Amino acid sequence: MRRLLRRRHETEAQVAGEVAAAAAVVTQPADPDPEAAAFFDVDNTMMRGASIYHFARGLATRGLFTTSDLLKFAVGQAAFRLRGNENPEHIAVARETALAFVAGSKVDDVVRLGEEIYDEVMADRIWAGTRALAQSHLDTGQRVWLVTATPVELAHVIAQRLGLTGALGTVSETRDGVYTGHLVGDLLHGPAKAEAVRALARREGLDLTRCTAYSDSANDLPLLSLVGQAVAINPDSELREHARKHGWPIKDFRTGRKATMAALPIAAGLGAVAGGIAAGIALRRHYRSK
Numbered sequence: 661m662r663r664l665l666r667r668r669h670e671t672e673a674q675v676a677g678e679v680a681a682a683a684a685v686v687t688q689p690a691d692p693d694p695e696a697a698a699f700f701d702v703d704n705t706m707m708r709g710a711s712i713y714h715f716a717r718g719l720a721t722r723g724l725f726t727t728s729d730l731l732k733f734a735v736g737q738a739a740f741r742l743r744g745n746e747n748p749e750h751i752a753v754a755r756e757t758a759l760a761f762v763a764g765s766k767v768d769d770v771v772r773l774g775e776e777i778y779d780e781v782m783a784d785r786i787w788a789g790t791r792a793l794a795q796s797h798l799d800t801g802q803r804v805w806l807v808t809a810t811p812v813e814l815a816h817v818i819a820q821r822l823g824l825t826g827a828l829g830t831v832s833e834t835r836d837g838v839y840t841g842h843l844v845g846d847l848l849h850g851p852a853k854a855e856a857v858r859a860l861a862r863r864e865g866l867d868l869t870r871c872t873a874y875s876d877s878a879n880d881l882p883l884l885s886l887v888g889q890a891v892a893i894n895p896d897s898e899l900r901e902h903a904r905k906h907g908w909p910i911k912d913f914r915t916g917r918k919a920t921m922a923a924l925p926i927a928a929g930l931g932a933v934a935g936g937i938a939a940g941i942a943l944r945r946h947y948r949s950k
Contacts, residue, residue: 673852676845680828680856682863683812692801695867697825699857699883700794701875702808702818705893708785711810711818718777765839767813774817783821789913790893793874794824803864807857807873807883809849828856854882878902 703710794804806819806827815829830849833842846852861868869888873880878898884890892903892910903910 673846674855676848676852676855678855678859679831679844680812680848683831694865696870697803697805697866698794698797699805699807699871699873701880702806702810704876705874706786706790706806707782708787711782711814714781714785715774715777715814718773718781767834767837767839771813771817774814778817778821787913789911791822794822807853809847828860850879851882853880854886857883857886
């Protein structure tokens with residue numbers, strides 16, 4: 661049974677990758693180095709903490725989410741990060757739970773709130789060092805893409821605010837501008853990120869041996885191993901060990917609060933899904949009150 665679930669998860673990861681690449685929107689004109697690009701994870705790589713958690717915080721300030729709900733979400737993410745166990749069965753269950761809540765939410769509302777909340781809550785949480793790395797790629801004429809499990813609409817907002825080329829994120833099915841409560845494929849997580857970058861490379865004519873990828877998590881090893889240059893940013897212990905073994909550059913922009921940061925709600929896999937559940941609950945409450 662577990663083998664069948666894992667095989668199904670691998671197939672859904674391929675579909676998620678293809679869909680994410682198809683949904684990627686280029687926000688800047690073609691660059692002078694069309695075969696090279698850089699790919700950045702978001703949570704704890706480009707941004708301190710989890711983008712979807714910060715989004716939920718923004719909803720809380722608008723009265724769409726209670727402090728109690730936010731606390732439960734934060735504790736759940738921290739517990740998951742400490743356990744560190746992640747498998748297809750758990751992801752599948754969490755995904756289906758999340759989707760039950762987002763059904764009926766309006767895409768335009770999510771985008772509008774994402775823009776507002778980025779400016780209010782997220783902008784100050786961008787790692788200056790990682791942002792500088794992204795800019796260095798742009799300055800040499802390379803395209804720069806975010807690759808994240810966060811919803812593609814929020815990923816696009818972050819990419820636009822940072823002046824990047826575009827973003828690959830988890831794609832939810834919509835009908836008439838409203839979320840149906842179904843994903844197209846799977847979460848853009850782990851192997852699905854690598855599939856998305858492969859699909860994007862085919863579409864954009866990228867030479868992956870000339871591309872660079874950045875991440876904080878060992879969950880992104882499929883992506884990091886796909887490109888010519890991998891860089892570990894604020895890495896977890898497993899990624900740090902892997903990077904040292906393979907001679908990958910390691911950059912840590914965290915301060916002496918590393919131990920504290922490790923316990924904060926930093927989304928990965930199920931943590932990102934939990935954020936989707938939190939945001940979905942808040943949005944549904946909002947719509948029902950209208």
